[in-house]
Amino acid sequence: MRMYDIIAKKRDGGELTYDELEFFVKGTLGAVPDYQLTALLMAICIRGMTERETSDLTLLMANSGDVMDLSKIEGATVDKHSTGGVGDKTTLIAGPIAAACGVKVAKMSGRALGHTGGTIDKLESIPGFRTSLDNSEFFDIVNRVGICVVGQTANLAPADKKLYSLRDVTATVESIPLIASSVMSKKLAAGSSGILLDVKVGSGAFMKTREAAVALAEQMVAIGKTAGRRTAALITNMDIPLGRAIGNSLEVIEAVETLSGKGPKDITDLCLELAANMLYLSLPEHITLTECRRRTSEALDSGAALKKLEEMAAAQGGDISCLKDTSKFPAAAETGEYTAASEGYITSIDAEGCGIAASLLGAGREKAGEPIDHAAGIVLLKKPGEYVKRGEPLAMLYASDQIKLVQGLARLDKCYNISAIKPSLPELIIASV
Ligand code: URA
Numbered sequence: 001m002r003m004y005d006i007i008a009k010k011r012d013g014g015e016l017t018y019d020e021l022e023f024f025v026k027g028t029l030g031a032v033p034d035y036q037l038t039a040l041l042m043a044i045c046i047r048g049m050t051e052r053e054t055s056d057l058t059l060l061m062a063n064s065g066d067v068m069d070l071s072k073i074e075g076a077t078v079d080k081h082s083t084g085g086v087g088d089k090t091t092l093i094a095g096p097i098a099a100a101c102g103v104k105v106a107k108m109s110g111r112a113l114g115h116t117g118g119t120i121d122k123l124e125s126i127p128g129f130r131t132s133l134d135n136s137e138f139f140d141i142v143n144r145v146g147i148c149v150v151g152q153t154a155n156l157a158p159a160d161k162k163l164y165s166l167r168d169v170t171a172t173v174e175s176i177p178l179i180a181s182s183v184m185s186k187k188l189a190a191g192s193s194g195i196l197l198d199v200k201v202g203s204g205a206f207m208k209t210r211e212a213a214v215a216l217a218e219q220m221v222a223i224g225k226t227a228g229r230r231t232a233a234l235i236t237n238m239d240i241p242l243g244r245a246i247g248n249s250l251e252v253i254e255a256v257e258t259l260s261g262k263g264p265k266d267i268t269d270l271c272l273e274l275a276a277n278m279l280y281l282s283l284p285e286h287i288t289l290t291e292c293r294r295r296t297s298e299a300l301d302s303g304a305a306l307k308k309l310e311e312m313a314a315a316q317g318g319d320i321s322c323l324k325d326t327s328k329f330p331a332a333a334e335t336g337e338y339t340a341a342s343e344g345y346i347t348s349i350d351a352e353g354c355g356i357a358a359s360l361l362g363a364g365r366e367k368a369g370e371p372i373d374h375a376a377g378i379v380l381l382k383k384p385g386e387y388v389k390r391g392e393p394l395a396m397l398y399a400s401d402q403i404k405l406v407q408g409l410a411r412l413d414k415c416y417n418i419s420a421i422k423p424s425l426p427e428l429i430i431a432s433v
Helices: 003-011 018-027 034-047 051-062 090-100 119-124 135-145 158-168 176-190 210-226 248-259 265-282 289-301 304-315 351-363 402-412
Strands: 078-082 105-109 147-151 194-201 230-237 334-339 344-349 377-380 393-399 416-419 429-432
Touching (some): 003 034, 018 034, 018 051, 034 158, 034 176, 051 158, 051 176, 078 105, 078 176, 090 105, 090 119, 090 248, 090 265, 090 289, 090 304, 105 119, 105 135, 105 176, 119 147, 119 248, 135 304, 147 304, 158 176, 176 194, 176 210, 194 210, 194 265, 210 230, 210 429, 230 265, 248 304, 265 289, 289 304, 334 402, 351 377, 351 393, 351 402
Parallel strands (some): 078 194, 105 147, 194 230
Antiparallel strands (some): 377 393
């Protein structure tokens, strides 16, 4: 078999066989040069893939490295994945709610990159919190507490790691079969029996239209089901940041507030719906989603979910005095206020721009491995639909020095739109698949 012939076949719109896809995926580990891998990625991007090709590619990538065996965990395991958003701290809230209802959440998460945050960096803002555990400690915490969140092992779906790094620099990220196979290869390798996908749509997401988001969700759900996992997806809005906090410790603080019943409505509603769907995927099918919603609301209202977050943090070495009194989180050296330049209704806040502004403040990183400032970020004091007076504070910014603060302020200034006309706000939960 020759890589040249596989590229030519896809270039001409052909359907690749399992053996051809296997040759390609095995080739990512060294035998095939980057220029040929990239040529095939571009051909796939333009020609697309059939459902069978996408499913084969996903399974081959999932099996290209370590595959987690979660059989030592008692009870149904459910994973949740968001396709990436700004201010998305849902794992820190929906995870503990679901765990408080009996779901086993054995989760591997990623780090911040570009304009999107990462759950691992958020958790590491809790002093002492360990995200690198061996499997026996990971399984033990999931069995004892119900939830444990760790960093992805280096060898999880290495074929995807290689292909994603090539896609990132060759304008081939925006392909539904490539995104679906990339996300699902990692979810399948991570081993949970249930998979809930939160597919973001809007200006701050990969998927800019509802149609594209539904198509991606349908492909991922089909792959999950073919692989024998109970899989579902919610399509949710990412035109504006979720909640008010963007940045690592700021988002943990907002998660604690939300689990205390004092969080913003958007994040509370979304996390309750995510947790209810996670619970649904863990239970026999005759138990309805309505009953799951009742149980997850009770776990939030009773404080059981907040207790779960504290138990998880304690089990992973975190200083839970910071969660009990969030003023104990290390503070940023510099703070600044962003104020309204005119009077009127806030009509929109560009989510991606806010993510970039938070990154400039020090909350994110441009390249993998760069250090991060856990205290840096933004708290949005006003969000779309609210009326503001000229000079009124719209956001608080946090950074380690004045230069970063000025850069973050300048970027945030491009994100807010204010108008005399009251906007109609988009639905947060748009559809489910
Ligand atoms: N996230 C992934 O893991 N893969 C993609 O292709 C896009 C987003």
